[in-house]
Amino acid sequence: MPRVISVHSYRGGTGKSNFTANLATTVAALGNRVGVVDTDVPSPGIHNLFCLEPEQMDKTLNNYLWGESSIEDAAYDLSANVGIEGAGKLFLVPSSVKADDIARILKDGYDVKLMNDGFRNLVKTLQLDYLFIDTHPGLSKETFLSIAISHVLVLILRPDKQDYQGTAVTMDVARQLKVRKMLLAINKAHSKLNLEALKQKVEETYGEMVAGIFPLSEDIVQLASEGVFCVKYPEHPVSQEFRKVAQQIIEG
Template sequence: MPKIVSIHSFRPGTGKSQLTANIATILAAAGQRVAIIDSDVHSPSIQWLFGLPEGAITHSLNDFLWGKCGIESTAVNLNPTVRHPLKGQVYLVPFATRNSTIDYDISLLSDSFELLINTLRLDVLLIDTQPGVQFAALPSIAFSDIQVLVLQLREQDLQGTGVVIDISEQLGISEMVLIVNQIPEHYNLREVQQKIEQIYQRPVLAALPYDELLADYNQASLLLERTSSNIFVVEHPDHPISLLLTNVAATLTA
């Protein structure tokens, strides 16, 4: 049964897009067919992480919603950009909004997700959402089977994540899980996981430590010549964070 998974955060800068790209690659390497919808319109970075060159994207999901192209025209094949043979398939579908407004029938968005799944024969559709609780971010969340909330140990995140959970419950999302990212090294990861689960009464799939190597990858995504991918789990498959993300991917698709 195909799954729609939204990966969301209350604020930008939590590492949400980096996690999305790596989870998608793990799934594709394992033989699954995956598409990423990059709806983080203020800071889209998936294409840079995968080294997709300028001009490779000609259509967005909005073009389909506005009747300008077929759904298959919105999907870009990312396999050629990954420096690792993938048993499955990974696509990128950009999703742009105009001045953060939605000027199409929102019900069409749900239909487009289903059409993408059927047309591309997807196992998983990942949505890298626009951070926050603005109206533009809510439809993608509402149509998800699972919501992954990414947070760091910052006061803004700790307060905002509770707000996101309340709104998601109102939208009817019953399956919500958490990832705590970039935890400072002086924290005990197990204690952090238990404390966050206690606060939000939601499972924490991973408590990820801050790692300078992964931080360098985040920075490199801004500096790439955009000719090859910059996916952490491809270059460092045996790194502890890669192994934790592999467990996350397996849990999300179980």
């Protein structure tokens, strides 16, 4: 049974796309067929991490939403870009970075049901084991759709008061939508924090499990979105933490 994983944060700047790229790549490297859809249509960016240049993006999610192509025509096999060989595969459906396309989506919106149908078609056509949805930050009807159809919702938050409050709101919505499983991931945790105490506090506050804690890492900043971190530095503690989260998603 294929599984849908939405990766979401209440605010921008949490490192959500970076997290999605690393987690999806880690799951694919374990021999799974993985798809990623960039539904952050107003501010797309995950294609950069997978080293897919805009000029290579002949078709995008936008073309599918406007009825100009099938969704699988907008799916790019990027397995080679992230060094995945054998049974594992990684596909990306990017969103358009063209200003006119973004303006059109912002002005006219899109059919949320069509997006849902697209996810189903993608899973079936590409025979995916896992579909990762990189969502737009905040709450909107599009986000509600992604959350509602998810088997797992991963919420990214920083140790920050605004993130704490926003995450509480998102969790209330997710519970009303009866999401089957929620995982919390704390990102950009400062080295001076007591990570075990932070984990305990967050789990007690929200009543959900913290799947991983990711430090504020200069190594990640240095990579500057030019590639997937866990591919470049497989033995790094951050990459090991991604493997831990990936295991929790695979084990259900």
